[in-house]
Amino acid sequence: MGSEGTLGIITGARLRARAVATANHSSAWAFPSFEAGADACRRIVQRGLAPAALRLYDAAEADRNWGTGDIAVLLAFDEGDQATVDATTTITAEECSNTAPLDTELVDKWFGHRNDVSALEALISRGYMVDTMELTVSWTDLPALYPAVRDAIAATPGIISSTAHLSHSYSDGACLYFTFAGKAAGEGPDAIEEMYVAAWNAGTSTALNHGGSLSHHHGVGLNRARFMSEAHGAGATSVLHAMKQALDPNGILNPGKLGMPTAFGEVPQGFGSEQ
Incomplete structure (x- = not known):
């Protein structure tokens, strides 16, 4: 996992199941800056919580989505059994107590349109x-x-x-x-x-x-492949290339991804080449 198909093929998977949630709770909060909202997110998770959704929007993106003006907007949602939801709700409110609550309709709107492109x-x-x-x-x-x-x-x-x-x-x-x-x-x-x-x-x-990574969940693909050495160093990329040669000597597994050498032509780097 994480090699983006360059080192092998997944032939099976075991899924983890969890009980259907019996309770949920939503809240929304206004922050004067994105940085202030991010610090609230940090405090919430560092107290051991893992809300189902904890999403912070800078003022420009929040205003574009919901017309909220010049504020950063934090949306919080949790689900599970009543006791854990209550604990998450209480601690989230404590860590956001120095700012103003917003209408929880914002959370409903996000759920309703989060996949609308x-x-x-x-x-x-x-x-x-x-x-x-x-x-x-x-x-x-x-x-x-x-x-x-x-x-x-x-x-x-x-x-x-x-x-x-x-x-x-x-x-x-x-x-x-x-x-x-x-x-x-x-x-x-x-x-x-x-x-x-x-x-x-x-x-x-x-x-x-500034200390950031190359990707979180979209992957490196082709578009970010040119940054692999800069992100991970020549030593790490050499090890990765050696693993590729050992596991896929013919270079047929997802050629060119992750900046891997390929015999199948030039790797595209422009528009439409992210994946």
């Missing part, structure tokens, strides 16, 4: 480029990384929007998810690709320079 498809059909970049970062590095990556992407010629949300929280850090859109000055796919690659280069290099 029609607005993005409408932009793409009009010639805009839209993409997302997710990564992990420690709580220590998050306050500096978030604005640096957001602004680096936004500074790319043609980019008109660069926003972020925090999608997963852990005891040692979080997953940040950047969404960006732009329209190239020139016409045709080459102009779009040039802008796309420039935005990815700016965002990824900035993230790595």
Whole structure:
């Protein structure tokens, strides 16, 4: 797992089952800044909680989704048996006690539209480029990384929007998810690709320079393969290449992914090559 199909083929899997939840609770909170909201997320999970959803949106992304204005918005949801849900609800409220609660309808709206990409498809059909970049970062590095990556992407010629949300929280850090859109000055796919690659280069290099990872759950694929050595060092990538040679000497397993050498031609790095 984690080799993105380059080292083997999964032939079977055993699934873990859990009891159907008998209780749930939602809450929503306003924060004056993304950094303040992220610190609340840190405090919640470092007290040993694991809410089913704990999602923080910066002001621009929250306002675009729900018209909430100049505030960062934290959505919290938990489910399970009543005792554990009650404990999560109590501690979440304690850690958010210095800020204002929001209508829990925001959580319902998120559940109802979280997989709706029609607005993005409408932009793409009009010639805009839209993409997302997710990564992990420690709580220590998050306050500096978030604005640096957001602004680096936004500074790319043609980019008109660069926003972020925090999608997963852990005891040692979080997953940040950047969404960006732009329209190239020139016409045709080459102009779009040039802008796309420039935005990815700016965002990824900035993230790595601020302690971020190359990916959280989308994977390296083809688009981020060019950053493998920068992210992990020449020694680690050499070990990975040696494992590839030992386990797949003919190079037929998902060629070119993770920056692996391939005999099947040049690896694409532009628009549409993320996976």
